[in-house]
Amino acid sequence: MGRRIKGLYKATRIDQIRAMSSPLRLEVLEAACSMGECSVGEIADRLGRTRTSTYALVAQLVEVGLLSPTGSRRTGKRDETLYSAPARMVGSVFDSSDPKNVDAHVRYGTALMRMAGRKLTEAFVSPDARVRGAGRDTHAGSHKVWLNRAELAELNKKVDEIWAMCRSTEPGPGKKLINVTLTLTPDRDRNDDSTPDRATGTRRPRR
Numbered sequence: 068m069g070r071r072i073k074g075l076y077k078a079t080r081i082d083q084i085r086a087m088s089s090p091l092r093l094e095v096l097e098a099a100c101s102m103g104e105c106s107v108g109e110i111a112d113r114l115g116r117t118r119t120s121t122y123a124l125v126a127q128l129v130e131v132g133l134l135s136p137t138g139s140r141r142t143g144k145r146d147e148t149l150y151s152a153p154a155r156m157v158g159s160v161f162d163s164s165d166p167k168n169v170d171a172h173v174r175y176g177t178a179l180m181r182m183a184g185r186k187l188t189e190a191f192v193s194p195d196a197r198v199r200g201a202g203r204d205t206h207a208g209s210h211k212v213w214l215n216r217a218e219l220a221e222l223n224k225k226v227d228e229i230w231a232m233c234r235s236t237e238p239g240p241g242k243k244l245i246n247v248t249l250t251l252t253p254d255r256d257r258n259d260d261s262t263p264d265r266a267t268g269t270r271r272p273r274r
Contacts, residue, residue, distance in 0.1 A: 075234055076154035078133070081167050084159045086131045088174030090182040095124045096133055100152045101244060104137055108147065125150060133157065156234050176250075183248040204245055211254055226251065 078084050087093050098113050099105060111121040128134040129150070138149040159175060162168040187207055190196050196205040214222060226249060233247055 074154040075156045075158060075230075076152070078157065078159045080131070081171050082131045083133055084168070084171035084175055086128060086133055087157070087159070088171065088178045089124075090178045090185070092124050092128055093175075093178050093182055095121060096128055096152060096157060099128075099134055099150060100155055100157060102238075104149045104151045106140065106142075106147045106149055108142075110150075154234075155236075156230070179248060180250075183246070186246050204243070222251075 078087070087096065094114060095110055098110050102109060102113065107122045107125050108118055110125065111118045114121065125134055129136065132153075134150045134152055136148050137151040139146045140149055159172065161172050187205075190205040193205075197203050198205050229247065229249065236242075238244075
């Protein structure tokens with residue numbers, strides 16, 4: 068691993084968001100984000116995959132600009148290409164007025180949950196999983212909560228703080244890699260025929 072990367076990149080292009088709709092590509096991208104400048108071999112070793120299968124996924128991410136060749140390194144008798152993600156974290160910009168954007172995000176969100184589910188399973192079956200205390204590294208939960216506008220704003224402030232912390236982390240002595248996945252969704256009464264008011268965040272009756 069080489070040069071570190073920081074910050075947040077927000078994908079707006081449909082082809083980039085669709086590229087992240089594959090759990091395999093998404094895992095490769097997140098590995099590159101966490102490692103900084105790295106080779107296909109290093110990504111493959113981190114994920115426990117073959118270099119051949121990893122190279123194909125890297126090539127797909129390079130094609131849409133989510134990974135870029137940024138250097139090379141002599142390894143044995145050959146030079147290997149080094150790749151970098153555009154930032155420490157890669158997200159996307161949701162546009163509810165664009166059906167293609169919505170469809171791409173549905174697929175992206177599904178990929179996130181599938182990847183998180185697989186990692187959670189691996190963690191729970193591990194004898195090293197820590198589920199309590201300050202050293203907790205394995206956790207899952209889902210809750211329905213009633214929030215007013217001020218409480219929702221406070222919750223979103225906490226979410227932003229978590230993502231800010233995630234963007235600023237780097238490898239170092241005594242550190243281990245932790246997977247963090249967050250979801251936040253409104254829960255609608257299936258018998259409620261009102262429509263959302265985007266300006267106020269409340270719902271108004273259909274006419």
